[in-house]
Amino acid sequence: MSKTQILRRQFLANVGQTSPSPMLVEVERAEGVFFYTPEGKRYFDLVSGVSVSNVGHANRDVIEAVKNQAERYMHIMVYGEMVERPQVEYAVEIAEALPAPLESVYFLNSGAEAVEGALKLAKRYTGRTEMISMRRAYHGSTHGAMSMMGEPEGEEWKNAFRPLLPDCKALDFNSFDDLSQITEKTACVLCEPVQGEAGVRPPKEGYLQALRKRCSEVGALLIFDEIQTGMGRTGEMFACQKYGVTPDIITLAKAFGGGMPLGAFVSSKEIMDSLQENPTLGHITTFGGHPVCCAAGLAAFRYLKKHNIVADVERKGALYEELLKNHPAVLEIRRSGLLLAVELGSEERLFRTMELFKEEGILSDWFLYCATAFRISPPLVISDDEIRESVAIIRRVLDKLS
Numbered sequence: 001m002s003k004t005q006i007l008r009r010q011f012l013a014n015v016g017q018t019s020p021s022p023m024l025v026e027v028e029r030a031e032g033v034f035f036y037t038p039e040g041k042r043y044f045d046l047v048s049g050v051s052v053s054n055v056g057h058a059n060r061d062v063i064e065a066v067k068n069q070a071e072r073y074m075h076i077m078v079y080g081e082m083v084e085r086p087q088v089e090y091a092v093e094i095a096e097a098l099p100a101p102l103e104s105v106y107f108l109n110s111g112a113e114a115v116e117g118a119l120k121l122a123k124r125y126t127g128r129t130e131m132i133s134m135r136r137a138y139h140g141s142t143h144g145a146m147s148m149m150g151e152p153e154g155e156e157w158k159n160a161f162r163p164l165l166p167d168c169k170a171l172d173f174n175s176f177d178d179l180s181q182i183t184e185k186t187a188c189v190l191c192e193p194v195q196g197e198a199g200v201r202p203p204k205e206g207y208l209q210a211l212r213k214r215c216s217e218v219g220a221l222l223i224f225d226e227i228q229t230g231m232g233r234t235g236e237m238f239a240c241q242k243y244g245v246t247p248d249i250i251t252l253a254k255a256f257g258g259g260m261p262l263g264a265f266v267s268s269k270e271i272m273d274s275l276q277e278n279p280t281l282g283h284i285t286t287f288g289g290h291p292v293c294c295a296a297g298l299a300a301f302r303y304l305k306k307h308n309i310v311a312d313v314e315r316k317g318a319l320y321e322e323l324l325k326n327h328p329a330v331l332e333i334r335r336s337g338l339l340l341a342v343e344l345g346s347e348e349r350l351f352r353t354m355e356l357f358k359e360e361g362i363l364s365d366w367f368l369y370c371a372t373a374f375r376i377s378p379p380l381v382i383s384d385d386e387i388r389e390s391v392a393i394i395r396r397v398l399d400k401l402s
């Protein structure tokens with residue numbers, strides 16, 4: 001048995017599995033928009049670890065930052081007690097980049113944890129219990145975040161794990177009529193400004209503004225989950241800037257850590273300070289804001305700014321759309337910046353496409369609530385030549401569908 005075969009067997013036997021049919025592609029190394037197997041097969045990464053690798057794989061600035069910080073110090077003490085330079089510097093730069101009054105950054109390890117923290121903060125600050133989310137939302141896989149996967153679609157994912165949090169309900173994303181269900185009882189409304197796992201659903205004109213207005217009228221906190229849309233993915237550093245709507249709390253993760261595990265929820269200082277008392281230590285974490293992760297995230301954030309990467313994201317996304325939209329197999333392209341869902345109309349066609357992608361060296365994926373469309377969300381640093389080359393492969397695969 002070859003070394004690769006042994007490793008695969010061990011992977012299946014000893015690494016906890018989340019699906020009965022994992023891809024089983026071994027990764028040897030990754031660089032830019034590509035990763036490679038031990039046999040030297042190259043894959044175009046059109047997923048970016050689900051919107052994580054925005055600055056590309058093996059980004060030199062991120063690697064240097066990780067090395068330097070790991071040599072200086074790693075974990076010292078539970079979160080929030082020590083002054084750690086990478087955390088402080090990153091918080092300052094994120095606060096500068098976000099619209100006021102979003103200035104106080106609570107660091108955690110992941111997206112789901114950021115959502116948990118944000119929900120608790122909203123309950124604590126408002127003294128209310130009702131929490132509202134959107135249908136076809138995804139906010140993470142912990143009990144609280146999972147409770148916010150709206151019904152009826154979310155039921156498929158969460159039903160086996162009930163009982164979940166009480167006092168949660170879901171609205172139709174983009175329904176102006178549903179906004180009246182947000183009332184004085186509502187602690188918060190949690191919403192992705194562009195729904196990701198629903199299969200890339202951007203907001204209707206004026207919807208996020210109307211949502212903001214309703215929340216303000218009744219004193220409910222508006223939480224934007226920018227875990228997938230943040231750090232440049234939609235063509236602005238944060239989608240809230242693209243749509244000109246400032247939430248009370250924003251959650252970040254994925255690309256926020258520059259490839260390392262890091263999440264955060266950010267609010268005004270006034271709101272955040274409510275976690276300090278009654279009870280004190282309102283939210284605690286051992287590893288949240290790990291100095292090596294913060295150093296990596298900060299290096300990635302600075303890289304995006306220094307090279308003006310985000311300014312080109314909309315044009316690159318439009319180029320993908322332009323080059324793919326006239327293929328007869330493509331029914332629709334839904335897009336925000338470099339987050340695209342290419343609609344094929346049937347699961348059968350989608351799964352056949354995935355098989356062919358694997359053979360041809362393309363890594364794509366479908367969406368939790370949409371198994372008829374494939375995802376294109378490459379590292380934001382992808383070049384025009386790489387876009388054209390990946391499109392040529394995609395079109396060749398789609399040609400084989402008919």
Ligand SMILES: Cc1ncc(COP(=O)(O)O)c(C=O)c1O
Nearest residue numbers: 110111112138139140227228253
């Ligand atoms: C919008 C959104 N929120 C939250 C999460 C959960 O993040 P994590 O997997 O880091 O817990 C995801 C993950 O896909 C996401 O897309």
